[in-house]
Amino acid sequence: xxxxxxxxxxxxxxxxxxxxxxxxxxxxxxxxxxxxxxxxxxxxxxxxxxxxxxxxxxxxxxxxxxxxxxxxxxxxxxxxxxxxxxxxxxxxxxxxxxxxxxxxxxxxxxxxxxxxxxxxxxxxxxxxxxxxxxxxxxxxxxxxxxxxxxxxxxxxxxxxxxxxxxxxxxxxxxxxxxxxxxxxxxxxxxxxxxxxxxxxxxxxxxxxxxxxxxxxxxxxxxxxxxxxxxxxxxxxxxxxxxxxxxxxxxxxxxxxxxxxxxxxxxxxxxxxxxxxxxxxxxxxxxxxxxxxxxxxxxxxxxxxxxxxxxxxxxxxxxxxxxxxxxxxxxxxxxxxxxxxxxxxxxxxxxxxxxxxxxxxxxxxxxxxxxxxxxxxxxxxxxxxxxxxxxxxxxxxxxxxxxxxxxxxxxxxxxxxxxxxxxxxxxxxxxxxxxxxxxxxxxxxxxx
Amino acid sequence: xxxxxxxxxxxxxxxxxxxxxxxxxxxxxxxxxxxxxxxxxxxxxxxxxxxxxxxxxxxxxxxxxxxxxxxxxxxxxxxxxxxxxxxxxxxxxxxxxxxxxxxxxxxxxxxxxxxxxxxxxxxxxxxxxxxxxxxxxxxxxxxxxxxxxxxxxxxxxxxxxxxxxxxxxxxxxxxxxxxxxxxxxxxxxxxxxxxxxxxxxxxxxxxxxxxxxxxxxxxxxxxxxxxxxxxxxxxxxxxxxxxxxxxxxxxxxxxxxxxxxxxxxxxxxxxxxxxxxxxxxxxxxxxxxxxxxxxxxxxxxxxxxxxxxxxxxxxxxxxxxxxxxxxxxxxxxxxx
Numbered sequence: 001x002x003x004x005x006x007x008x009x010x011x012x013x014x015x016x017x018x019x020x021x022x023x024x025x026x027x028x029x030x031x032x033x034x035x036x037x038x039x040x041x042x043x044x045x046x047x048x049x050x051x052x053x054x055x056x057x058x059x060x061x062x063x064x065x066x067x068x069x070x071x072x073x074x075x076x077x078x079x080x081x082x083x084x085x086x087x088x089x090x091x092x093x094x095x096x097x098x099x100x101x102x103x104x105x106x107x108x109x110x111x112x113x114x115x116x117x118x119x120x121x122x123x124x125x126x127x128x129x130x131x132x133x134x135x136x137x138x139x140x141x142x143x144x145x146x147x148x149x150x151x152x153x154x155x156x157x158x159x160x161x162x163x164x165x166x167x168x169x170x171x172x173x174x175x176x177x178x179x180x181x182x183x184x185x186x187x188x189x190x191x192x193x194x195x196x197x198x199x200x201x202x203x204x205x206x207x208x209x210x211x212x213x214x215x216x217x218x219x220x221x222x223x224x225x226x227x228x229x230x231x232x233x234x235x236x237x238x239x240x241x242x243x244x245x246x247x248x249x250x251x252x253x254x255x256x257x258x259x260x261x262x263x264x265x266x267x268x269x270x271x272x273x274x275x276x277x278x279x280x281x282x283x284x285x286x287x288x289x290x291x292x293x294x295x296x297x298x299x300x301x302x303x304x305x306x307x308x309x310x311x312x313x314x315x316x317x318x319x320x321x322x323x324x325x326x327x328x329x330x331x332x333x334x335x336x337x338x339x340x341x342x343x344x345x346x347x348x349x350x351x352x353x354x355x356x357x358x359x360x361x362x363x364x365x366x367x368x369x370x371x372x373x374x375x376x377x378x379x380x381x382x383x384x385x386x387x388x389x390x391x392x393x394x395x396x397x398x399x400x401x402x403x404x405x406x407x408x409x410x411x412x413x414x415x416x417x418x419x420x421x422x423x424x425x426x427x428x429x430x431x432x433x434x435x436x437x438x439x440x441x442x443x444x445x446x447x
Numbered sequence: 448x449x450x451x452x453x454x455x456x457x458x459x460x461x462x463x464x465x466x467x468x469x470x471x472x473x474x475x476x477x478x479x480x481x482x483x484x485x486x487x488x489x490x491x492x493x494x495x496x497x498x499x500x501x502x503x504x505x506x507x508x509x510x511x512x513x514x515x516x517x518x519x520x521x522x523x524x525x526x527x528x529x530x531x532x533x534x535x536x537x538x539x540x541x542x543x544x545x546x547x548x549x550x551x552x553x554x555x556x557x558x559x560x561x562x563x564x565x566x567x568x569x570x571x572x573x574x575x576x577x578x579x580x581x582x583x584x585x586x587x588x589x590x591x592x593x594x595x596x597x598x599x600x601x602x603x604x605x606x607x608x609x610x611x612x613x614x615x616x617x618x619x620x621x622x623x624x625x626x627x628x629x630x631x632x633x634x635x636x637x638x639x640x641x642x643x644x645x646x647x648x649x650x651x652x653x654x655x656x657x658x659x660x661x662x663x664x665x666x667x668x669x670x671x672x673x674x675x676x677x678x679x680x681x682x683x684x685x686x687x688x689x690x691x692x693x694x695x696x697x698x699x700x701x702x703x704x705x706x707x708x709x710x711x712x713x714x715x716x717x718x719x720x721x722x723x724x725x726x727x728x729x730x731x732x733x734x735x736x737x738x739x740x741x742x743x744x745x746x747x748x749x750x751x752x753x754x755x756x757x758x759x760x761x762x763x764x765x766x767x768x769x770x771x772x773x774x775x776x777x778x779x780x781x782x783x
Contacts (some may be wrong), residue, residue: 020474200669206580206602206637209665286581330589331557332579 004030006434007042011051012397015058016366017373017384026056028391031434036385043109050446051395054428057365058385059091059392061372063182063260064236064318065343067093067125069102070111076412078112081343082120084321084411086438087355088343089394089427092124092381096157097135104141105132106149113150122437124381124392126152128182131170131219135159140170147177152378153234155182158293162188164221171231180234180258180375183222185243186294190214195334196269197295205274205286207333210295214435216242223250226257234375235259237320239294241304248313258375259317260367261305263349264340264417288329288336289417292322306358315371319346319366322415341413349418351398351425361398391434395443400426471776472771475587475594478603479644487545491613493772494765499770508515511540514778517570519562520597521547521577525761526739527597527607531574534770540778543570556664558582559589572778575599580637594779600634606773607738608641610766612649614758615693617765618734622649626730628687629653630719631697631746632661632708638697638738643678653678656687657719660708684719691729695736696721696746722748726756734758 008026013036015021020036027035027046042048056062062085068076074173076084078095085093095112097103103112109127116125129146135156143154154174160183161167164324174181191214196202198209219235223246235247247259272290290296308314322339329336342349350368353359373383385393401422406414430438470485479487498623500506516535518528528544535542547561558577565573572593575583587594598604619625627646633639633655646653655662655678662680681687688694689742699715709715726733735747735757743749752759 141598198663199665200672203634203663203666203669204673206600206635206640208601283460286584327557330559330585332585333581 004434005043005046006049007040007046008049008051008056008395011054011056013056013385014362014365015385016362016371017058017370017382018386021362026385026391026393028431028434030040030149031391033385033387033389033391036387041043048396049429049443055361055396055398056385057089057394057396058095058369059394059432060089060347060368061092061376061383062090062319062321062343063094063234063316063372063375065093065095065321066098066323066339067095067112068110068323069099069115072323073352074412075328077119078115078125079119080410080412081321081323082123082125083438084341084343084409086123086430086432087410087427088319088341089396089430090123091392091394091430091432092126094126094152094376096155097128097130098157098159102130102135103127103128103151104135104146106142106145107311109146109149109151122432122435126150126376126378126381128153128155130154131156131161131181132166134195137161137163137166140166140173143170143173144177146152146265147179152376153180153182155184155236157182157184160184160186160218163174164225167222167224168229171225171229171233175229175231178232178377179230182234182236183218184237185215185218185235187214187217187228190217193292194295196273197297199270199298201270201274210293212240212242212297212301215240215294215437216246219243219246223247223255223257227253227255230256233257236318237262237265237294237316238305239265239301241301244304244308244313248308248311251313255347258316259308259314260318260372260375261309261314262318262320263342263346264292264296265294266305266317267349267352268303268417269299270296272296286333287417288331288333289340289415290418291333291336291338292320292340293338308355309359309363309367315367316375317346317350317367318372319343321411324415325412326414329415339415340417341409341411341415343406343411344409345416345418345423347396347427348402348423348425352423354398355424355434391431393431394427395429396425399424402426406426458705473777474594475583476605476773476777477583477587477594477596479605479608479641480747482644485649487609487612490609490769490776491616492773494613495755497501497768497771498765500771501764505537507537508535508537510775511535511538511778514540514576515540515569516540516573516774516778517565518542518544518574518597519547519565519576520545521575521582522598524576524598527576530608530763530766531597531770532766534774536766538771538774539570540774558586562586562590566590572774579687581620589655595773595777598637600637600667602637602640604641606766606770607638608645609773610762610769611638611642611695611736611738612645613769614736614762615734618761619692622646622651624630624650624652625666625692626652626654626690627693627695628656628691629695629697630684630687630721631699632655632703633657633697634661634663634666635700635703636697643675647675647677651677654687654754655680656682656684658682658709658757661703684725685728688725688729691733693734693736694721694726694729695738697738698740699746720746720748721751723751726751732756736762739763
């Protein structure tokens, strides 16, 4: 027997999809889960992995990331983005279509799929197609062709469809495929020129604000359109208290709407732009690594987002991994690109909420596994570790400290606001179909 | 004449007592939010000496001889730029002025790259004006030589804040209990922001007045969050100017109307123009200030702007003294 048989010993398996939270062993044969139980005896030739003290979870699923290829390979490639995702514990990632050319036609989608299978074979990369041609918001893309070529949802992401009639038609059309419409909710007239959340910090820094209403007005519109069309609507990177309330209310009234939130919107407020690591307001940072769209909001919004996760209004956490080059960020705040390169710090940042007892570990893992899986509703993407399913799983040390540095990030994007900080919690290994796609040095060396 | 040595002469001899500047701890001058009361007083004390120098027939002193001061302006400016350059020249520094808008930006050169080049050219101080809020902070993070912020976006204009405060103090003495009104586009005003920080030690009653889109909720929230207890907001100008000691209208940018923040210039004039009738509601000896350049007949009538109560020209002269003081402190060499 070879490497194709692996036995993970003494791990704490948390699999919300099967209501499991217990000390167990996991036997993997030929890439599939063969057995889960206590005291599984190693057979000869098995690769033993001592995971005592570690948590095992189904591999994470990310509904929203930017791999930048084709078109922006200086920021990220499918290969480097996939490697970063695996370092972050992700085994399934959905890539947004704002590439160049954008994913608005079958040929470009095929390019992504072929490049993914050639350069990043140990991860599921699921493309999201454009709603409109070239993401211009003028005419619909060939949506049926995109669905047939393997897109798992539709979005114009950063250029949301402003024309409500066009969005209505898109939702009507897509409702017959059963796929999701993913919207980045932003009223572009309200947000025009905005650099950060419209509040006291923006006033302090003399930066133009993006009001909460810029998001909430489109959340409200989309909910009305989803109710009218019956499409499965997914609102991504929700950032305000008002959005959470609108979605909660819509769900109560039976609208087919889901939502995700990012690790940064759950943990950082707009104050992060005024103060880097200290509490002194005078140390104005204008830190472009904290410039992101939607912007970091207020402490009150953060509490509302956490409450939204707790009561099931928000059922997924998505990274919105948005790598940029140093040149894109080392410049004036208002010319800097928006976005955070977040794959590799996601788990540790989210675990900080568990350490602070704001979220339970079980709820958090649900938002990284079964939550996004059921939003996607794709065959083979279950977010659980059932017997005979592909062994996509991750081993986590929830208490291990690591200092975040640019060089430890394998993503090309070093635009991460936690650089220079110590985060508690580390991904120790990521298995894709039983293959060890990432393993931390210490675990590999059996330390 | 020969027995009394003025502070001005001391500065002329570059021998200002080290003790007097011991409270100075700035490499850069980015904003007034991190100035202590002592530091502001020190700037004013040195500015007094500079005023003496400015009143001489020959205004040049050798204090900064051998120093090179660069002005890097990414935004059109005549007043601030010439004020800084004249201040540097009166202190015998060499000046080099780069019109960044025409040169480096047109070639696609980045801000940091342009400034690093200046640093490599061995200039001693860079004075920067930039349309992006925070740009001088980005610059300071990447450079080792002193940066003076001559205005960044809507954020800060520390030398203007100091000269406005200095002009008030020279005319009124103690500012305690004085009512000072700033009128206009507060949201987009770096002058107002720096003035708010500068006045916080002086127990003035500072009233901000303008239409709600130009003093929005976020701005009022900032006043509360940062405990700027000397600041209040009054949208009605007739109420704001009641019993005022000092009134400073800000230049209203025509772009504000184009971007829909005010319905029309006509309506702005009706509600917010400082004219003689509104002046009657203020204290009899009310003083008028304006950071310039003045839009005559828009935010202020010509007769008010050039009345005997107007300090507008004094502000310009004081601006040179304040900038001489700042250059002395930053490039003087005694306290590096």
